[in-house]
Amino acid sequence: MPNNYRLAKVSSLLKKEITLILQNDLENDLIRDHFVNISKIDLSGDLQHCKIYITSTAQEKVRKEIVENLNTAKNSIRHSLGKRIEMRRVPEIIFKDDVVLDKGLSVLKLLDELTNKNQNYNVEDKDAKS
Numbered sequence: 001m002p003n004n005y006r007l008a009k010v011s012s013l014l015k016k017e018i019t020l021i022l023q024n025d026l027e028n029d030l031i032r033d034h035f036v037n038i039s040k041i042d043l044s045g046d047l048q049h050c051k052i053y054i055t056s057t058a059q060e061k062v063r064k065e066i067v068e069n070l071n072t073a074k075n076s077i078r079h080s081l082g083k084r085i086e087m088r089r090v091p092e093i094i095f096k097d098d099v100v101l102d103k104g105l106s107v108l109k110l111l112d113e114l115t116n117k118n119q120n121y122n123v124e125d126k127d128a129k130s
Contacts, residue, residue: 011041013085014050021080028069034058036066039098043091050091053098063097070095 015038022036035057042051054070056063070077074093082090 007043007045007047010047010087011043014043014052014081014091015041017081017084018052018077021077021084022070025080026073026077028073030062030066030069034062034066039101047087048089048091050093052093052095054095055098055101060102067095067097 019038022031022038026032037055038052039055040053042053044050052070054063054067056066058066071094074095078090078093
């Protein structure tokens, strides 16, 4: 079983190199027009499979299209990775949309709404007592 230090080091290297490939080598206007960021990489213990979670400033529909385009181009990305890094076997890549950021933002929005309602309730309560 590979140790966690090695997994973290390989994940970091993959994240760095894939980011460079997305910025410089990939000729896809949709990806170039929208800010695409790798938020997380899940690498299997045997280094054979890699899930790459993508975030973007684009709307949900466009993000899904970006992920589809990346999954279509995953073989060329994997080929470029093989040229850039020295590994016995470059892992199989799957791109996924990272929805954690959206969920966090929706929770923060709900908390803001509750805070505003609470403040309005307290102001109305003070006016009624006066």
